[in-house]
Amino acid sequence: MKKRKAPWGDAVGCRSWILSLVLLTTGCNLAAKKPDLTSSSTRSKISADAMELEFQSFPGLTPWKLSSLRGKVVLLDVWATWCEPCRESLPLYEDMAKEYGARGFEVIAVSVDDNPELIPPFLADTKVKLPVVVDPSAKVVGDKLKVNQLPTAFLIDRKGVVRITHEGFDEQMLSTWLKEIEGLLAEPQ
Numbered sequence: 001m002k003k004r005k006a007p008w009g010d011a012v013g014c015r016s017w018i019l020s021l022v023l024l025t026t027g028c029n030l031a032a033k034k035p036d037l038t039s040s041s042t043r044s045k046i047s048a049d050a051m052e053l054e055f056q057s058f059p060g061l062t063p064w065k066l067s068s069l070r071g072k073v074v075l076l077d078v079w080a081t082w083c084e085p086c087r088e089s090l091p092l093y094e095d096m097a098k099e100y101g102a103r104g105f106e107v108i109a110v111s112v113d114d115n116p117e118l119i120p121p122f123l124a125d126t127k128v129k130l131p132v133v134v135d136p137s138a139k140v141v142g143d144k145l146k147v148n149q150l151p152t153a154f155l156i157d158r159k160g161v162v163r164i165t166h167e168g169f170d171e172q173m174l175s176t177w178l179k180e181i182e183g184l185l186a187e188p189q
Contacts, residue, residue, distance in 0.1 A: 055133035
């Protein structure tokens with residue numbers, strides 16, 4: 001009788017296969033805990049100067065600093081093409097950008113995808129035209145912003161201070177978000 005080969009190959013392959021299966025079935029959580037896909041709003045404990053954050057522009061992959069938006073209120077959203085809640089959140093963030101853009105509000109979408117070639121089909125499918133920057137190794141969002149769940153959105157004031165962090169996405173929280181954005185826009189420059 002011929003022995004059948006497992007789909008994952010050897011023991012190392014088995015661990016990789018199991019990890020992939022776990023990631024696929026647990027949603028967009030980047031930490032080893034059960035995902036909470038509802039949104040939670042917290043006053044930010046990020047101490048890094050957000051304006052010093054540097055990513056790569058997309059599609060050009062040239063250096064891009066958040067400091068280019070100094071003086072604006074920014075929603076910095078961390079997402080990936082494989083994140084289902086991101087498919088819902090990004091179009092709504094684009095609506096926010098249209099609504100508040102004239103008052104000095106910007107939305108920047110930070111992709112943590114390893115492969116930037118996955119981004120254009122995702123944007124076309126979701127009909128999103130937001131400015132995108134990339135952090136393919138998730139080094140900036142992991143080390144400096146301490147992101148462990150997607151999507152995670154940061155509201156940054158005009159001085160470059162991360163004021164509010166939203167982990168996960170729940171459309172019912174939008175009224176809270178809009179109040180937070182209105183409050184930041186109302187602050188003196």
